[in-house]
Amino acid sequence: MRTVIVSAAVLGGAAVLLGGLVWGGQRSVIYLPSGGEPPPAGDVVQGAEDVVLHTDDGLELGGWYVPAAGQDRDAAVLVTNGNAGNRESRAPLAQALAQEGFSVLVFDYRGFGGNEGDPTEPGLTADARAGLDLLRERGHDGDRILYWGESLGAAVATNLAVEEPPAGLFLRSPFSSLADMAGSHYPVVPEAMLRDDYLVRTTVADLHLPVSVAIGESDTVVPAEQSHAVAEAAPDLVEELVLPDTGHNDLAMVHGPEVVDAFVRLADEVL
Incomplete structure (x- = not known):
């Protein structure tokens, strides 16, 4: 009986320890800032400006404002990044969208790109809101601003x-x-222990606004079936673009002509 009690105590202690590690360390797995503080905007994207975003909770975030380089559509794009890197890695996307006539804001969340703060779901939503505020300060009307959300940033854009x-x-x-x-990557982690939710499919189902979804059919980071589920949930789906044999971080998916063209079609639909 004593052996049973000791074994149960050891197992219980291990479970508590594991739970504490999952609870305390999960955000270091979800949010992966890298690359440090980016260089000046003009050194990377011609005509781009360094800007500072001011969040509701008092943080200052670095960003780049890239004015339209092609025929100006009098429209702006708020880009919300995925969970890794910094805004420098989104420079090709910003350039591609600017060439299509959009002004573009790329920025780094709290804890990313040399910014202060720790990433959380409410925090990243506040950061995106600060980006929207900056675009409005630059004279962009709300009815001519579109969101481009990438991976985790798709969840952030949906929340905003x-x-x-x-x-x-x-x-x-x-x-x-x-x-x-x-459940796809860490099936042993109970849902109840997650500190952030990002309920993208459920939230999209309640949004009555034009939505387009781009999916890499060979995505091993975000399973394609999850992206399909988001598209199926959208009441006002404009387009579901599927790129076969394309992975999550393939350049075709990140800033390739097919995804940029799909975005332009969405803009043509709504502007």
Whole structure:
């Protein structure tokens, strides 16, 4: 009996320890800032400006404002990044969108790109809201601002769209929820232990605004079936773009002509 009690105590202690590690360390797995503080905007994208975003909770975030380089559409794009890197890695996307006539804001969340703060779901939504505020300060009307959300950023853009609906919402490689992602990659982690939710599919289902979804059919980071589920949930789906034999971080998916063209079609639909 004593052996049983000791074994149960050891197992219980191990479970508590594991739970503490999962609870305390999960955000270091979800949010992966890298690359440090980016160089000046003009050194990377011609004509781009360094800007500072001011969040509701008092943080200052670095960003780049890239004015339209092609025929100006009098429209702007708020780009919400995925969970890794910094805004420098989104420079080719910003350039591609600017060449299509859009002004573009790329920025780094709290804890990314040399910014202060720690990433959380409410925090990243506040960061995106600060980006929207900056675009408005630059004279862009809300009904001519679109969101481009990439992976985790698709969840951030979707959250922002609830309180600040854009003219159109472009979701690149969205997951259906953080719990679904955990189930795909870390099936031993109980859903109840997740500190963030990112209920993308459920939230999109309640959004009555034009949505396009881009999916890499060979995505091993965000399973394609999750992105398909998001597209199926959208009441006002404009387009579901599927790129066969394309992975999550393939350049065709990140800033390739097919995804950029799909975004332009969304803009043409709503502007």
